[in-house]
Every structure is written in structure tokens, then in C-alpha cells.
Amino acid sequence: MRDASQTMPSVILSRTFALVVALIAAFAQAQSSQAPAPNVPATQARDQSSPVVEFDVAAIKPSSGTEMMELQVNPGGRIRIERYSLKALVAIAFNLGYWQISGGEGWMDKNEFDLEAKPSENLRAQFTDTRHSLFTIDDPRLRAMLQTLLIDRFQFRFHREDRTGDVYLLEKSGKPIKLSPAKDRSTGDNAIMAPGYWEVGYVDGQFKIFNTSMPQFAQFASRMVLRRPVVDCTGLTGSYDYFSPVHREQSDFENSFMELIPELGLKLVRSRGPVETLIIDHAEMPSPN
Numbered sequence: 001m002r003d004a005s006q007t008m009p010s011v012i013l014s015r016t017f018a019l020v021v022a023l024i025a026a027f028a029q030a031q032s033s034q035a036p037a038p039n040v041p042a043t044q045a046r047d048q049s050s051p052v053v054e055f056d057v058a059a060i061k062p063s064s065g066t067e068m069m070e071l072q073v074n075p076g077g078r079i080r081i082e083r084y085s086l087k088a089l090v091a092i093a094f095n096l097g098y099w100q101i102s103g104g105e106g107w108m109d110k111n112e113f114d115l116e117a118k119p120s121e122n123l124r125a126q127f128t129d130t131r132h133s134l135f136t137i138d139d140p141r142l143r144a145m146l147q148t149l150l151i152d153r154f155q156f157r158f159h160r161e162d163r164t165g166d167v168y169l170l171e172k173s174g175k176p177i178k179l180s181p182a183k184d185r186s187t188g189d190n191a192i193m194a195p196g197y198w199e200v201g202y203v204d205g206q207f208k209i210f211n212t213s214m215p216q217f218a219q220f221a222s223r224m225v226l227r228r229p230v231v232d233c234t235g236l237t238g239s240y241d242y243f244s245p246v247h248r249e250q251s252d253f254e255n256s257f258m259e260l261i262p263e264l265g266l267k268l269v270r271s272r273g274p275v276e277t278l279i280i281d282h283a284e285m286p287s288p289n
Contacts, residue, residue, distance in 0.1 A: 055145050056120035060153050060286045063112035071134055073196060077127030077142055078118035085109050086154060086283060092137055093146040094278055097223035103158075104280035113286065117149060130196030136219065138196075157282040167273035168230045170218045170266060177265040179240035182211040198239065200224075205250045207260050209242040221268075225257045229275055234266065 063083045071092070072080040081089065086108040091098050119127060131138035137146070150156045185193040193199075198211040200220045209217070214232045216239075222230035244263060248256040261268055 053119065053123060053141070053145060054148050054152075055117040056123075058115070058117035058149050058153075060113055060115045060149075063114045065112065069134065071132060071137075072194060073130045073132040073137055073139070073142065075128060075130055075195070076118065076124035077139075077145075078124075079116070079137065079142060079146070081113075081115040083112045083114065085112055086150075086156075087280075088135070089113070089115065089146070089150060090156070090158075090278065090280070092135060093143055093150055095136070095140075095143055096276065096278055097227065098135075099223070099227040100276060101278050101280065104283060107285075108280065108283060111285075115149075117145070119145070130194075131198065132196055133198050133216070133220075135223065136216070138216075153286040155282065155284045155287075156280075158278055158280050161277045161279060162274050163277070164272055165275040166228045167271050167275070168221070168226055168228055169233045169269040169271055170214065170221065170230055170261075171233045171269055172235070173262055173265055173267040175262070175265045177236070179209070179236070179242050179264060182239040182241045185210070202250075202253060202256070205248040205256065206246070207242070207244040207256070209240060211239045211241065213237075213239045221257070221261075225254055226268075229273065230268070231273075 065083070067082050069083045070080070071082075071084075074080075081092075084092075087098065087101050087104065090096075090101055118124070127139065127142065129139040137143050186195040186197070193210065198213070198216055199209075200212060200217065201208045201210070212220075214234045214236045218230040218232040222228060242264065244260060246259075246263065248259065258268075
């Protein structure tokens with residue numbers, strides 16, 4: 001297991017199925033492009049939530065460094081995040097890939113923090129969406145609250161830039177879809193996943209997909225493989241499981257993932273569209289709790 005300081009943007013970790021996800025560092029620019037396609041969907045919708053409600057209780061402290069990276073979203077809106085850098089927290093809060101964040105100082109990549117926060121008791125019943133992965137929180141209200149927390153505790157300041165660049169559309173290929181409806185692995189005597197947790201894993205050259213929707217799969221492809229926006233255009237709803245029968249070269253994660261796409265009955269179509277970047281202007285070590 002690599003030290004957590006090396007896990008973003010390169011990580012090997014799986015909490016529940018001991019799946020090892022090898023992620024490759026990414027700030028390289030794509031070398032080719034093609035003509036724009038009409039009606040390209042928006043690639044990074046900003047959070048459209050009601051007025052921001054702050055966490056009632058929140059603690060941020062330097063990580064003790066004794067545990068693996070972990071992100072939990074619990075019913076009632078309580079979140080717990082362990083061994084994440086400021087840039088990793090920003091990626092989660094602003095629903096961006098790590099490759100979409102630039103600027104800042106070295107400590108924002110290297111220093112690790114533990115964070116725990118929860119809404120006020122009278123609001124907890126409103127937070128029922130626990131969908132998350134190791135680097136995502138699906139509920140836009142929780143993300144907005146996390147943004148506010150980072151702005152307050154880290155004195156975090158930033159600006160956004162949008163440019164036109166390569167965009168990938170995830171579509172059906174016309175071949176049979178190999179995905180199966182997800183099984184609930186969060187309840188019962190043999191529960192092995194937290195409620196709402198989804199994952200795309202890669203171990204021993206074999207891909208395994210758990211409880212993952214097509215927007216989430218597109219998000220994984222964008223953040224961990226292509227480092228370009230990927231838009232779900234499949235029309236497939238719900239969450240899916242898939243255990244690939246194909247064993248591939250373990251060290252060739254990116255090409256193996258690209259081979260997985262047609263195996264699933266899907267394809268990626270490259271086009272042109274808006275690409276969002278968040279630039280860090282200022283941040284400080286977090287204020288005392």
C-alpha cells in the first residue's frame with residue numbers, strides 16, 4: 001500500500017473488496033482534437049442548491065497519518081474524511097477532477113488533514129443521500145457546505161476559468177450492454193459496503209464495478225483516466241455491477257480501462273466543449289477548531 005501522500009492523483013486503495021485502483025498522474029495536455037460536434041451537453045454543472053447551510057459542528061486537524069485514506073457520508077449528513085490534502089478536499093467540494101485544479105503552494109498537495117462535520121440536529125432528516133466514492137460526494141448541498149467550510153477554515157480563495165477543449169461523450173456502442181443491476185451489499189449479515197458507496201476497482205488485471213451509475217462511471221473515466229470531461233449520453237438509469245472475465249496487464253491501467261469500455265457495450269466519442277479549471281489564489285493552514 002502506498003503512503004497516502006502519494007494517492008492523489010495516483011492511488012492504490014480499496015476499502016471494501018480490497019480492489020486496487022492504480023491511478024496515473026495527470027496534467028498532460030491531449031495531443032489531438034477534432035471538429036466540434038453539435039449540441040454537446042454541459043460537462044461540469046456547478047452546484048445548483050438552495051442557499052448554503054453551514055455545518056453546525058466541524059473539526060479539521062492535521063492527520064495523524066496512521067490510517068488509510070477514507071471518505072464516509074452517513075445518513076443525516078455527517079461526513080468524515082481522513083488523510084486528504086487541501087487540493088483533494090477542494091476536488092471533492094467543488095465536484096472537479098484533480099487535474100482541473102491548479103495554483104497554490106506545495107503544502108496544499110502534501111499536508112494531510114482529517115475532517116469531520118455534521119449539520120444541525122433539526123436539519124439532519126433532510127440529508128438522506130449517502131452516495132459517495134473515495135473522491136466524490138453526490139449530494140450538492142453537502143458539497144456546498146464543504147465549500148463554505150474550506151473557505152472559512154483555510155481562508156480559501158479561488159477563481160474559475162473556462163476554455164474550449166477536448167470532451168468525451170459516453171454512448172452506447174450498439175452491442176449488448178453487459179452491465180447488471182446493482183445488488184445491495186450494505187445490509188444483512190454479509191454487508192460489505194457502506195450505504196451509498198460506489199466503486200470502480202482494478203485488481204490482478206481485472207475490473208470490477210460496484211453500485212455505479214453511468215454518470216458516476218463517466219466521472220471516474222474523466223478524473224482517473226482521460227483527464228478530460230466525460231459526459232454520460234447512454235440514457236441508462238440506475239446503478240450497475242460488473243465483474244470483467246478478462247484479465248489484463250496489471251501495470252497498463254489506462255489502456256486496460258479503454259479496453260473495458262467496448263467490453264461493456266459502450267463507446268467514447270471525442271468532441272469539443274467547455275472545460276472548467278479552478279485556480280487557487282490563496283489558502284492558509286486551517287484555523288483552530
